Amino acid sequence: MKKFDVSVLTVSVLIFGLAVIGVSQAKGTTTDTVAAKIGNTTITQTQVYDALKVKSGPSVMTQLVAAELYRLEAQAQGVSVTDQDLDKLINPIKEKLGTPEKFQEYLDEKHTTEQEFREKTRLILMRDKLLEKAFPPTEEQIKAYYEKNKDKYEKQTLEQARPDIVDKVKDKNRRANIDKWLEDLHKKYQVQIMDPALVEKEKKE
Template identity: 45%
Template structure:
């Protein structure tokens, strides 16, 4: 089981903050509550939002768009993540960090609950299911990989059937990585994404997730 992506979960926490702060607009000072008093200076909620937008805004909005597209495409294709699959993933994560207590401490350090983690993982696992459906690993690919790399797998080389599942896992990750950006850009066109703030739309940077 591959390690979970800490960076994605970190962004997920920031996304929540930006989404909440995004309701505040410039020029609405009377609706801009003070968050901190620093001597004779007030730091307002809009100031915080403005800084977050400048530093993280483009990455965050692309993450939110990606999550929305994945959800819509999964619904269109009737792709879901079952409770059993999610429970298995959570159990694997707990095993990786070492203990139930370490897992709870990790979530606390991220400012997340297990329920929120499950929501974020649902998006990532759904994304992977969609990619695997669009770009399945074939028996021919697996056999070709074995033939080209078996000398590096040990001496003597292991029997094909004994490493077949491992090779499939490697190729699955490779397929996802190589095809993700193009695939997401295609469903972006399918679901007609419109950018109302042109500062967020960057044709050179695909929507990421």
């Protein structure tokens, strides 16, 4: 079974909060909803949004933009992730945790539901499929990896080790190319950050 780091799927509840608040403001809501009360003092939704934007806005925006770029490029490339693809990764997690209750505890720790978890997993798989299509392992890379790691595969021929090596090379190619690939997608889909505060903070970092 191919190893899969589910930790990369954890998307902070902050993203959901920013998205919801942002949509509310975009619709022109005139009443500033109270988010909390401390005695006679109130903290409004706008105050929460402004504080979150200053602290984490650029990183959250980066994640949201990337997610939409994956969807657009997958549609353009005809790439999809089936429920069966998801089950192959999520079912072993359930089996390892042992019981439905333990899996629910796992989801609660991630501040997510099972459906949200599946959709986040779908997004990551979609990204990986796109990268593998753009940067497939070459025979030269496979042979080079085998030669470099012969100690690890001393009891296996190249053909016997090939499935494991292909996975390793795919992962290496994704890591090596993802930044430039995303940069190209930003240009292809003409990404523009319209919020001046986010643009200014991004320049400073």
